Amino acid sequence: MSIWSKLRALPRLQRITLILFVIVVVNVILDATTGYQILGGDILNVLFCIALLILVLRMFRPLTRKILWRLRNRLLVTYVFLGVVPLGLITIMLLLGSFVFFGQIAANLVRGELDRRIELNYSAAHDLALSTLYGARAAEFVQDLRQRLPQLRTIVQTETSSTVMPREGELQTIPSWSTPGFKGVIIANNQLMIAADAQAQSANRAARVFAYLPIDSALLNEFPADLGYVNILSGNLRTTAVSVRVNDTDKANPNVEPGWSAIAKTGRPLPPAQGIWDWTLSWVSILDAKELEGRTRNTILTVNSRPSLLMPRIFSNLGTGARVPGILLLIVAGFFLVVEIVSLIVSLRLTRTITRTVHDLYLGTKQVAAGNFSKRIPIRKTQDQLSELAGSFNTMTDHIQLLLEEVREKEKLESELEIAREVQKQLFPKGVPHLKTLQLAGVCNPARIVSGDYYDFVPVGAQRTAIVIGDISGKGISAALLMASVQSSLHAQLSVLEAIPSTATLVTRLNKQLYENTPPEKYATFYCAFYDDSNGRLSYTNAGHLPPILVRNGNASRLEVNGMVVGLMPDAAYDQLMIELQPGDLLAAFTDGITESENGDGEQFGEDRLARLLVEHSRKTLDEIVEITTSSVRQWAFDLDNQDDTTMLLARRV
Helix, strand or coil: CCHHHHHHHCCHHHHHHHHHHHHHHHHHHHHHHCCCCCCCHHHHHHHHHHHHHHHHHHHCHHHHHHHCCCHHHHHHHHHHHHHHHHHHHHHHHHHHHHHHHHHHHHHHHHHHHHHHHHHHHHHHHHHHHHHHHCCCCHHHHHHHHHHHCCCCEEEEECCCCEEEECCCCCCCCCCCCCCCCCEEEEEECCEEEEEEEEEEECCCCEEEEEEEEECCHHHHHCCCHHHCEEEEEEECCCCCCCCCCCCCCCCCCCCCCCCCEEEEECCCCCCCCCCCCCCCEEEEEEEEEEECCCCEEEEEEEEEECHHHHHHHHCHHHHHHCCHHHHHHHHHHHHHHHHHHHHHHHHHHHHHHHHHHHHHHHHHHHHHHCCCCCCCCCCCCCCCHHHHHHHHHHHHHHHHHHHHHHHHHHHHHHHHHHHHHHHHHCCCCCCCCCCCCEEEEEEEECCCCCCCEEEEEEEECCCEEEEEEEEECCCHHHHHHHHHHHHHHHHHHHHHCCCCCCHHHHHHHHHHHHHHHCCCCCCEEEEEEEEECCCCEEEEEEEECCCCEEEECCEEEECCCCECCECCCCCCCCCCEEEECCCCCEEEEECHHHHCCECCCCCECCHHHHHHHHHHCCCCCHHHHHHHHHHHHHHHCCCHHHCCCEEEEEEEEC
């Protein structure tokens, strides 16, 4: 296998990390040999570190998961991230902030002292220009100025002469770019100097003085001792960098990068640290220096100091109590440390309380999973939510035991209901009578295990067939028992009577029997018809049932209702009506579970929608019509769990 194939076989993260590693190695080699790196080398180094960190974390992921499985370990890690890590970051931020704060103050103090020297030099130049203008001898005045500024160099120009003092000074003429009023820092022959250009003039005379002082160790040693150790470096900020460390000797600074040179530095060492808090800090400040050619050159002023040197300066208004703020800060830090220790102890105790209760719950759930619902876990007297949780667990197991008893009772009841369902199925027609002139089909879909709807086909004599459909009030077991009573009563009357009664007589007897043997609130809608296979006549009685729909020649009509429900009043009167079915006629009888089915908006399926459905599919087989109708009702219904029993009976004259 080639190297490229092996590389492609590695996971994506490993490939990226390996490629970045190669780039980092190449950068190190190039930097060591040529001083240059691949473009974007620093960014690629950072990306390599990030990729390597992610790779290491992924390698330790299984071990991490194993360690963090226990809740106690998770809480401890959480405390580390929520408590220790933020505290550490805050501490680092405070240290960095203190470093920046004290470093900036040290740099500002040194710059302030340097600015004071620049102003003093400019004042000396201006005084010398005035003395020259009004006749004083410049050499004598310079000697007086050197009492205050020992290394002062001057160039004095008038309309007639130019005097350089001393003659061996670094500058012999005023730089061409300088103008009166200039004061700042210049570089001449790699020597950093404080310079000033001042001019004095009267009505007919003028005197111009360019005064400068070398910035060297002697000058920097004149700075106050409480400012620290000072270096001034010269170089180009755009192409090189500088790093500075404490340097307490007169030796050359070994940390100056190539392209930089130490122009001036103090030889005064830093005083010893006052304590562990009195660390050595370094800071830089950029100075703009003018070269003799007029170019601006970058110079770096570095300061090495200590907080103990700067605190008296910062709190100088407190006099001898300048150390009081530091002492107060130490007291506050100690107080915070005590609070952190107390918080850690409290956190560990809370962790133990939480993990102990959770461990008890874990063992309890394992017992429950194994089927031991008598398991009880100990309740700790902690008076908190965890003890309440343990009590809730014990209460839950008690309830589970009760629920198991109820489930067993329910299973027993469901078993009995299933037996009742099988018994009820035997009450419905086992087959459809085969008539010469009439096709029959019927279906009953219970909303629950058993149904309160009833339909039947009963042969009556040689030529007649009873077609029956009914809807018992209510649902469930009570409706199913009443349905069985209606079925048995109907079959008994049709089997024991020698003469075939009319449908009105049959329904009247059924009404009286139900009234006498059922509770007052129980009743049933009932439709009973006799079909004569010899002549196609259908005689019927409708006792409060929904009117059947007759589809003839593509039009739908409803048969009349000619009586009230059965089982409600003992002396209710019923009539018999008769129609003659013609070839192609489709008669549909149904219960309210079809027409009163509601969609999500509360709209019922309705008799009109059922009639249109029957007209549309009247040419199909009866079984297809039954399937289409019941499917349409199921799709229409929104809440199938509360759906009523749906029963349909179809008859077609052939």
